[in-house]
Amino acid sequence: MTRNNNPFEQVSGQARLARPILLVGIGIATAVSAVIVAKLELLGVIFCLGVVGLAFYLNLIFKNPRLGVLSVLVMGFLATGLSRYVQLPWGLCVDGLIALTYLALFFKGFETKLKWRNAKSGLTLVTVLWMVYVLFQLINPEAVSLEAWFYAMRGLAMYQWLLIPLAFLLFNKPRDLKIFFWIWGILSVLGTLKGFQQFFLGVDPWEQNWLNQGGAETHVLFSKLRIFSFYSDAGQFGASQGHTAVVFGILALFNRHNHRLRMFFVAVALAGLVGMVISGTRGALAVPAIGGIVFLILRKNLPILILGGLLGVGVYIFFAHTNIGQGNAEIRRMRTAFDPNEASLQVRLDNQKKLSGYLASRPFGGGVGSAGNWGQRFTPHTFLANTATDSWYVMIWAETGAVGLSIYLIIILSILVKGAYHVMAKIKDPWLNTQITALVCGMAGIMAASYGNGVFGQFPTGILMYLGMVFMFLAPKWEKQYRNTLKKQLY
Incomplete structure (x- = not known):
């Protein structure tokens, strides 16, 4: 069966926002964000922006797992320095990035056949x-x-x-x-x-x-x-x-x-x-x-x-x-x-x-x-x-x-x-x-x-x-x- 690529039959742009599930999701996310900002003020704004940024990053890495290798390279330079300013286990973040890249690679395998023999x-x-x-x-x-x-x-x-x-x-x-x-x-x-x-x-x-x-x-x-x-x-x-x-x-x-x-x-x-x-x-x-x-x-x-x-x-x-x-x-x-x-x-x-x-x-x-x-x-x-x-x-x-x-x-x-x-x-x-x-x-x-x-x-x-x-x-x-x-x- 051939796929229908007629552009007039594809859902795109603002038409996607008319989907009930997506509208409900946006509404819930907006309400939760409003409560967080009201309770935590500036810290709440930073937290919400961080969540959005993380979601955007995860979307990118699952689309292109190669980004994970680049992220590990960058974090290799910055992880120790960041730990002096923000008390987080930045070293373990590198571990997490590697694990996340393997996970993204696994799911990418459902879309395209991976050449595991390259390893x-x-x-x-x-x-x-x-x-x-x-x-x-x-x-x-x-x-x-x-x-x-x-x-x-x-x-x-x-x-x-x-x-x-x-x-x-x-x-x-x-x-x-x-x-x-x-x-x-x-x-x-x-x-x-x-x-x-x-x-x-x-x-x-x-x-x-x-x-x-x-x-x-x-x-x-x-x-x-x-x-x-x-x-x-x-x-x-x-x-x-x-x-x-x-x-x-x-x-x-x-x-x-x-x-x-x-x-x-x-x-x-x-x-x-x-x-x-x-x-x-x-x-x-x-x-x-x-x-x-x-x-x-x-x-x-x-x-x-x-x-x-x-x-x-x-x-x-x-x-x-x-x-x-x-x-x-x-x-x-x-x-x-x-x-x-x-x-x-x-x-x-x-x-x-x-x-x-x-x-x-x-x-x-x-x-x-x-x-x-x-x-x-x-x-x-x-x-x-x-x-x-x-x-x-x-x-x-x-x-x-x-x-x-x-x-x-x-x-x-x-x-x-x-x-x-x-x-x-x-x-x-x-x-x-x-x-x-x-x-x-x-x-x-x-x-x-x-x-x-x-x-x-x-x-x-x-x-x-x-x-x-x-x-x-x-x-x-x-x-x-x-x-x-x-x-x-x-x-």
Whole structure:
């Protein structure tokens, strides 16, 4: 039977308002809104507008589930900062967005047949394997808190387990890579601008309240504020901005097709570099250092390799063997990263020795959520909760043992090597190759910086990593799949 598409027989416009059910619904909603506004006044108006906005958003996401992935990316940047102003579980909101996107995708399947096979990938497989190991930690006899496991496993395994297949299904085209860079770049620049506000004007009352509640212990050193912007802490801000500087610096260096786009990349890279410096985070230096080394290797260009090597040596000499710029607090703090006798480094090494003894008889660790902030919150009486891990890898070692750390390192190193292989042997289009090169170098830098701080599993870095991994695996297929439209989507 053919559908009747006669426009004169379709119900549209104000004629739809004549339906009794719709009229009753509008009447009830109006009456309820009037009562809420009368009782709560301005707060009632805000509540009603919020409900309307939420309903509009839900309508959009169920029509186009791809919006859910974009929302997760944006919230990855903003969730922690929002929590300082409005006391809501913004981290759990990200979980809710991912779940909502899967729900929208499920219902979308009744309208159009979904290509679930698009999520079939070696990357999906290894994330599932890691999630299985983290689930296995539920029966770890050393674990003492199920609640701590729930909160900690989200950043450790759940986000990548859920988000990577979702990206393969919904965020999987060359133009999506372009959108990814635009959102990343704009929000990173906003992060640096927020950092400037803290650096030059000081923190606002809500940020001051956060400092008063314990943040000052790590963010006000010798009466000097470590800049954290709207990120979770200065360490995350510095590493994330260093990550941005590496990725967008490479994009700016090799974009010769669009002058305006190149200027955008330059502006983002400079903003990232400045943000990294004002954060006062020493560990963030590892991001451009290692990212730069990997870039030189991937380019397979001897003159560039030599020039880059000389530049790296120059930077090392500047920080390690001169006193130039010592009057600047940011340079002075970063210089301590090159001092092998620096006090905080010695404390970290001492803690690692303690952990080594404790974990010698615990190959599966002390349980997910037993260390760090979650350990202090849920099991403050335990050894791991009272021994600082500082590092992302040390935290994984403490919570999942030598077995878990070995599995995790094999997985992420395999992903990095796979991405590098695609750059060096598979991807032929010069601009696509450059973009994936930038992602691989950025990932290498974050992996290095994660030894000094727990940046890999935090917002927004974790979200950027997981989406970037998907693009690394998709890129070689694009050259075959979008042979005629690839350049149009990329440029």
